[in-house]
Amino acid sequence: MLGSSLEEQKAHDTLLAWCSEVGSGETASFLASCRELGLDPWSASRDLSQLGHLEFDWHGGRFAAAPPLLTTVPGVPSRLLLCGARPHGLLERLHDAAEEGELDVIVAGAGAHQFGTGPSTVLIEGDPADAPALCEASGIRWEPAAHRRLASLLAEVTSSGVGESELPDTRFPHAPVDPLSFEVRWDWDWDDGREGLWRYRTYADPRVAYLRSGAECLRLAEVEYGPYVMDRPAYADPPISYRPSARVLVVEGKAPLPDLHARVACLCSGRVPLRQYFAVDTFEDHYVNVDSETARRIFESLGVDWGPYG
Amino acid sequence: MTSIRAWNEALLSVLLPSGPETAARMTLLSCDEKAVEAAAASLEIGPEDALAEFAASLRKHYAITTGRGVKDAAKEVGEFERASRPRPIPPFLAVLAATVLAASRMNQDERLSTLAYYQRLLDLLGVEARQGSSPLLGFRELVQGGFTALAAWLEEEESGRRGELFIPESPSPSIIGTPISQTPLRDRDRAVLGGFFGACERQLAAGFDPVLLLRRWSGRSRLTNNAYDALFDPDRCESMGAALRNSRAAWDGSFLGEDGRLRLAASLRLLIAPGRVSLRLVVPYLTQPQSAYTAEHHKVELRPYPDSAGLPTGILSEQEPLLELEGRRETIAPFKGDTLLFELGSGGLEQVPAVRSNPVWVLTRDPELLDAHSQSARHYRATLPEPWALFADLDPDELPAWSRVTEEAGASVRGAELVGGLALGDGAWLSDHPPRVICDLPEPAPLLVDGSDHGYLDPGEPLELEDLAGRAGIHTVEVAGLFRLDFELREEGLREGIGGVSRYPKDPRLGPGGAISEARDGEASGPRVAGAASFGVESEWRVPLTVTFNATAHVIYGDGRVAVLSPPEPPVWLTQVGLPEALTRWEIPDGESVAWICVVSDPHPRVIACEPVEVTASEEVLELAEWFAGEPVVGDEEAEARWRALVERASSLREAIGAG
Numbered sequence: 023m024l025g026s027s028l029e030e031q032k033a034h035d036t037l038l039a040w041c042s043e044v045g046s047g048e049t050a051s052f053l054a055s056c057r058e059l060g061l062d063p064w065s066a067s068r069d070l071s072q073l074g075h076l077e078f079d080w081h082g083g084r085f086a087a088a089p090p091l092l093t094t095v096p097g098v099p100s101r102l103l104l105c106g107a108r109p110h111g112l113l114e115r116l117h118d119a120a121e122e123g124e125l126d127v128i129v130a131g132a133g134a135h136q137f138g139t140g141p142s143t144v145l146i147e148g149d150p151a152d153a154p155a156l157c158e159a160s161g162i163r164w165e166p167a168a169h170r171r172l173a174s175l176l177a178e179v180t181s182s183g184v185g186e187s188e189l190p191d192t193r194f195p196h197a198p199v200d201p202l203s204f205e206v207r208w209d210w211d212w213d214d215g216r217e218g219l220w221r222y223r224t225y226a227d228p229r230v231a232y233l234r235s236g237a238e239c240l241r242l243a244e245v246e247y248g249p250y251v252m253d254r255p256a257y258a259d260p261p262i263s264y265r266p267s268a269r270v271l272v273v274e275g276k277a278p279l280p281d282l283h284a285r286v287a288c289l290c291s292g293r294v295p296l297r298q299y300f301a302v303d304t305f306e307d308h309y310v311n312v313d314s315e316t317a318r319r320i321f322e323s324l325g326v327d328w329g330p331y332g
Numbered sequence: 333m334t335s336i337r338a339w340n341e342a343l344l345s346v347l348l349p350s351g352p353e354t355a356a357r358m359t360l361l362s363c364d365e366k367a368v369e370a371a372a373a374s375l376e377i378g379p380e381d382a383l384a385e386f387a388a389s390l391r392k393h394y395a396i397t398t399g400r401g402v403k404d405a406a407k408e409v410g411e412f413e414r415a416s417r418p419r420p421i422p423p424f425l426a427v428l429a430a431t432v433l434a435a436s437r438m439n440q441d442e443r444l445s446t447l448a449y450y451q452r453l454l455d456l457l458g459v460e461a462r463q464g465s466s467p468l469l470g471f472r473e474l475v476q477g478g479f480t481a482l483a484a485w486l487e488e489e490e491s492g493r494r495g496e497l498f499i500p501e502s503p504s505p506s507i508i509g510t511p512i513s514q515t516p517l518r519d520r521d522r523a524v525l526g527g528f529f530g531a532c533e534r535q536l537a538a539g540f541d542p543v544l545l546l547r548r549w550s551g552r553s554r555l556t557n558n559a560y561d562a563l564f565d566p567d568r569c570e571s572m573g574a575a576l577r578n579s580r581a582a583w584d585g586s587f588l589g590e591d592g593r594l595r596l597a598a599s600l601r602l603l604i605a606p607g608r609v610s611l612r613l614v615v616p617y618l619t620q621p622q623s624a625y626t627a628e629h630h631k632v633e634l635r636p637y638p639d640s641a642g643l644p645t646g647i648l649s650e651q652e653p654l655l656e657l658e659g660r661r662e663t664i665a666p667f668k669g670d671t672l673l674f675e676l677g678s679g680g681l682e683q684v685p686a687v688r689s690n691p692v693w694v695l696t697r698d699p700e701l702l703d704a705h706s707q708s709a710r711h712y713r714a715t716l717p718e719p720w721a722l723f724a725d726l727d728p729d730e731l732p733a734w735s736r737v738t739e740e741a742g743a744s745v746r747g748a749e750l751v752g753g754l755a756l757g758d759g760a761w762l763s764d765h766p767p768r769v770i771c772d773l774p775e776p777a778p779l780l781v782d783g784s785d786h787g788y789l790d791p792g793e794p795l796e797l798e799d800l801a802g803r804a805g806i807h808t809v810e811v812a813g814l815f816r817l818d819f820e821l822r823e824e825g826l827r828e829g830i831g832g833v834s835r836y837p838k839d840p841r842l843g844p845g846g847a848i849s850e851a852r853d854g855e856a857s858g859p860r861v862a863g864a865a866s867f868g869v870e871s872e873w874r875v876p877l878t879v880t881f882n883a884t885a886h887v888i889y890g891d892g893r894v895a896v897l898s899p900p901e902p903p904v905w906l907t908q909v910g911l912p913e914a915l916t917r918w919e920i921p922d923g924e925s926v927a928w929i930c931v932v933s934d935p936h937p938r939v940i941a942c943e944p945v946e947v948t949a950s951e952e953v954l955e956l957a958e959w960f961a962g963e964p965v966v967g968d969e970e971a972e973a974r975w976r977a978l979v980e981r982a983s984s985l986r987e988a989i990g991a992g
Binding site: 036039040042043044045046047051055058059071074075076077078079080081082084085086087088089091093094097098099100101105106107109110111134135136143145147149150151163165166167168170171172174175176177179183184243244247268269281282285289291293310311 | 756762824825830835843849864873905906909917
């Protein structure tokens with residue numbers, strides 16, 4: 023186990039460097055590298071994915087680094103966010119390209135720490151007008167406002183869209199999900215056929231979600247969709263909220279954003295969400311610098327009412 | 333009586349075979365009882381008569397007596413050396429082999445020390461020691477000339493096809509050292525090696541060099557001096573390896589006990605009858621009947637293999653029973669431990685050392701097993717000494733872990749491996765994260781890293797190579813001189829397959845399910861996303877208009893609008909991550925329709941030209957034009973003229989309004 027956030031920060035940076043150098047590989051080797059570095063593989067993989075550095079095909083057992091690119095973040099026109107693979111020498115390459123092209127760009131050596139929860143954020147100082155030339159000269163992709171492009175691709179999350187009709191094998195351990203707190207209630211003695219969101223632990227997947235509604239039972243493509251497609255009481259708070267003045271998207275800890283939605287929110291800053299604890303197991307994830315347009319797209323995609331903020 | 337010539341031919345093919353495996357390699361005239369038995373077999377002489385027949389043939393051919401010794405054999409050596417080439421098989425080969433056979437029989441027992449070579453030889457030849465300087469007449473000449481002549485014959489007549497005979501330059505002791513050197517392993521060594529063969533069974537089966545393994549075996553110090561020296565003598569390694577392989581092939585499972593006495597291998601069989609269990613003992617070593625006694629002085633008549641002999645069940649009452657063989661130093665341990673396993677074999681229920689997958693019968697006095705199964709239907713009710721019990725058909729998973737053959741135990745030895753670190757593939761690791769080295773050799777193994785001593789590698793314990801961290805380049809690890817592992821530390825990897833896993837968010841089939849690798853994406857449709865990159869998406873981004881000054885700005889848009897803007901405070905999140913000065917540039921909204929930016933700065937008020945458009949002359953625009961009429965203009969070559977024109981328009985309009 024790692025002792026300090028400094029060590030954890032270094033471990034996350036090393037993990038990204040390793041992934042970038044191998045380019046792609048089996049998820050088993052990714053897990054082994056996480057263990058080698060003393061990192062929790064599940065949280066490390068989610069962080070790397072939502073920051074746009076890596077993609078994971080868990081069913082196929084593969085991972086791949088994403089193409090390195092520069093993008094912009096909303097409200098901070100003086101900085102360019104570096105995403106995707108971060109192989110050895112990339113920053114030097116960007117620095118040299120800026121120097122040789124006499125571009126209005128300053129490439130500093132170190133990234134901004136993530137408090138030991140993810141790889142450092144590299145925000146390059148420069149004029150976005152010079153960014154295309156910089157990217158071309160250094161051989162990486164220029165994709166301004168990547169968060170907005172991805173937001174435009176967010177599909178409407180509905181139970182029929184993200185679920186596939188399938189009856190669960192009730193011999194596996196299973197429990198209902200509390201529609202108010204989203205907690206998996208292993209202590210609830212519900213009948214198997216009861217309507218609602220259910221979590222199963224199967225051999226193939228230790229956290230599978232099934233949504234029962236009437237005679238229909240849907241297996242959800244990702245467990246994260248569950249809180250957003252389940253029926254909830256009218257008085258229940260939505261799992262996400264937005265603070266326009268602070269540009270913070272707040273997500274209930276037990277209802278994490280689906281992967282692509284989380285990536286859209288993260289690319290607004292290059293930061294993993296700040297976790298705010300209220301109790302040992304109760305927390306919120308705060309995605310910073312999320313502009314209202316992006317927040318609206320996330321809300322609408324997840325079927326959460328944007329009205330209070332509009 | 334078999335002729336010496338026949339013995340010579342038979343022993344030559346057994347001891348010095350010709351072939352690609354022996355050609356031009358160091359060899360020995362490594363004669364022992366097994367070799368004599370093998371040679372006898374080719375002469376159709378049974379193993380029980382082999383030694384006696386061999387000795388008798390020698391005595392007759394050379395007329396060996398206490399008085400004559402081996403004088404005639406020594407004479408034969410001289411004649412052979414002087415004979416014209418090519419010469420036939422050395423006629424004294426058999427008697428030379430006998431001198432080595434005597435060395436091979438040297439052991440540690442009540443009567444003889446390992447150095448009492450002569451007594452062994454005299455016993456073998458059936459003569460008494462001669463009074464005088466040499467116990468056996470002609471022995472010195474036979475040994476000194478015979479081995480040299482044999483070596484010359486192997487080299488000249490046989491052209492090295494049967495190997496090159498090893499003869500020590502300075503044998504010690506001076507005469508008998510030569511025949512002793514031909515047999516690196518003696519009876520005592522073979523007894524000791526039983527433990528070695530058992531401990532390193534997997535490694536030896538996997539083809540590891542027995543010499544290198546034996547050098548690190550903790551029991552090596554119990555070998556005779558000759559064997560020990562040969563083990564570490566580079567010139568004799570090869571022959572020692574051959575001797576070890578031969579010895580292992582002939583190993584019958586016996587080993588040397590802690591009391592220095594040989595324990596002959598044996599196994600139990602069970603005969604089951606209603607209410608009764610009989611124990612039988614099988615001793616593979618025995619070729620003739622042998623009497624033995626239990627600690628309680630019960631006599632047991634052991635029978636030659638493969639027959640079995642009945643054992644009194646009372647022997648189970650003993651903690652570690654031992655059978656004393658009548659008239660011999662060897663002993664037999666019928667069983668060891670509290671649990672004995674039996675499987676159904678051709679001889680009934682036969683003892684097995686461990687169970688792999690099939691149910692077994694279990695004879696036990698283990699309290700845990702007794703508690704677990706005493707009341708079960710599989711408890712075979714029979715009269716047995718307390719607390720023993722017999723259980724039928726217990727599955728492997730019902731037995732203690734030691735009794736099961738694990739996958740690991742069944743696996744062949746992997747040897748030394750590089751594990752951990754951050755592997756880049758293709759034999760390379762990330763420079764700062766080198767691999768660890770691990771080996772499954774049975775004993776601590778010396779480790780060399782890049783040719784330098786790195787201490788010992790404990791079995792199964794990964795060793796960090798942190799000294800190499802950051803040292804890019806090729807590195808070499810050598811474990812025990814057996815394994816050489818080359819690897820490279822690099823800053824860069826292969827970087828293959830970047831972007832090879834993607835999402836298709838608009839694909840109704842793949843969209844909700846997360847990312848998918850190229851090999852599986854099939855007929856994916858719609859835009860593709862890999863990390864932050866998206867492909868097939870329309871982009872409407874335009875370069876924002878940004879400014880770097882830290883002052884209030886009055887912005888004039890082409891449509892006559894005017895906005896007053898100030899540089900924003902840096903967002904808190906940037907300050908928190910140590911980038912409080914990150915906002916070195918700020919954006920002017922709706923930048924594409926901005927015509928002028930008037931900077932309110934005490935030291936440097938100025939007008940910045942943006943889009944060269946005709947500005948609608950609103951009241952606010954005219955006020956700003958008059959306010960900044962005399963300030964410097966920053967922009968293209970025509971910016972100054974455009975700004976003057978706007979100022980003049982403002983003045984004209986102001987005058988017109990004033991006149992109106």
